[in-house]
Amino acid sequence: MKGRTILLDHLNGREAAALMLDGRLEDLLIASDAPAPGTIYRAVADRPVKGQGGMFLKTPDGNAFLRQIKGMAPGDELLVQVTGYAEDGKAIPVAHRVLFKSRYVIITPNAPGINVSRSIRDEERREEILALVHDTVENVPHGIILRSSCEVAEDEDIAEDLLSMLSLAEQVLNDEGTGPETLIEGDAPHLLAWRDWVEPADVVTQAGSFESHGVMDAIDALETARLELSGGAYAYVEPTRALVAVDVNTGNDSSLSAGTKANFALARELPRALRIRGLGGQIVLDLAPMPKKDRRGFESALKTALRSDGIETVLVGWTPLGHVEMQRKRARLPLAQALK
Template identity: 65%
Template sequence: MKGRTIILDHIQDREAAALMVDGKLEDFLVESDAPAPGTIYRARADRPVKGQGGMFLTTPDGPAFLRQVKGLSPGQMILVQVTGYAEPGKAIPVTQKLLFKSRYAIVTPEAPGLNISRSIRDEDERDRLLEVAHEEMAESAYGLILRSACAGAPSEEIAEDIAAMLSMATQVMEDTGAETEVLTEGDGPHLLAWRDWVEPADVERSPGGFERLGVLDALETARSIREPLPGGAFLFIEPTRALVAVDVNTGSDTSMAAGLKANMSAAKALPRALRVRGLGGQIVLDLAPMPKKDRRSFETALRAALRADPEETVLVGWTNLGHYELQRKRGRIALSEVLK
């Protein structure tokens, strides 16, 4: 199966969306019982955490944790947005910097100004988009980011998207309630697929699409700890309570360059493998043996692969034992937590 295909279906009674590229599972989104990123609460400040500069909050979905708190007193009502998924038993991560995000537009109440994605370089196209932005934002004090999906899109659709996000932002930001409440829900898998998978693709909506198009078979691999690599090498990806351990193996290749080849393949494959499995947090790579002089080439390949990945990942660096560490945002729910 060549090309890009988006499959919208359900698995184990949960809404889910899969992106297949040339017959390979490139991305997967699945509904969970946890609050989805993007959910906005009217929350109550509960108690500060000394030494961490944060505060626990009370929300309708349980305790949340807000970092970098200034001028916030216990009992005060504030608006916060869920930024990711919490580890089991931990508080929901939230921020006070609210974003109202859709396919074409992101309204930023705390960051005024009109901005266009840097990936749109054509000056005539940028001028067209600025005209649409100015017309829709009018005298609003809120900021706006026009996303890369705007390139070539009809002006009417972009304007409609901006207006919808601006209306939602205005309604939420002018909220004056006095009790904890969910003000907006985060987007589900099908809406996220429409919002974020914007490159041209066939769309399959008929029930049973996961089985017909090979998604279920690909998920079997994703739910295991073994991830095959080109050339016979493979990864073992094992989540623990503290971190995600990734072990790179050369397989049957016994050549002098086997370690370097396996590590370069791992660098290219790792973002997709973590994304599909929904893994984040601390990632520790136990690489195959290779000369220290090749470490920079590995880092360059890994950085290039992560550049196209939607989840924010920080390259921390090498440890004294020769492991490589990453810190990855928990923007996805782990498959192991939702698919049994």
């Protein structure tokens, strides 16, 4: 199957969305019982965590943990937003800075200014988008980010989305309630797909489309830790309690450059492999042997692949044993857990 296809279906009774590119699974979203990233709470400060610079908060969904709590005291009420999924037995990760994100715009309270995505390089279109915003709203106290999807969108759709998100932001920010409460729930998979998968695609909404379009076969293939790479190389992507271990092998290639080729192939495939498996946290790469002179090129290839991934990932560096350490946001629930 050629082309880009978005499939909206259900998996084990849960809402799910899949993105296929030329018949290969590129992304997968599955609803869960855990609070979704983007959820906004009115929370109550509970108790500080000495030595970590954080505070446990009370929310309707249990304890949350907030870093950087300068000036906060137990009993204080504040707005926080879920930033990712918590590990088993740990508090929900939240941030004090809330964002209101939609298909075309992101509203950033207390950070005024209008910015157009740098992905839009057509200067004439950038000016048109800025003019549209100024014609639509005046004296907005919040920041506005115009997303890359605005480049080919209809102006009336952008304006409608902008007004809707500004209204939502005002409603939440001016809420006068008290005590722990969920003010906005994070977007479910079908809405997330509409919001973030904005490139042209065929959209299939029929029940059973996962089965008929190969998504179920792709998910079944993810039950093995083995990741096939180009040139006959392969890797094993294995989550443990402490971290995600990635082991790279050259396969049958015995040439002098086999290790370098296998490692560069991993750099291109790793973001997708982590994304569709829902893996984050600490990641350690046990690469195939390659000359130290090739390390910089490998880092560049990996960073390029990560930039187009959309999930915040930091390349920490090299260990004395030659492993590569990364820290990746837990923006997805691990696939094995989501399928339960």
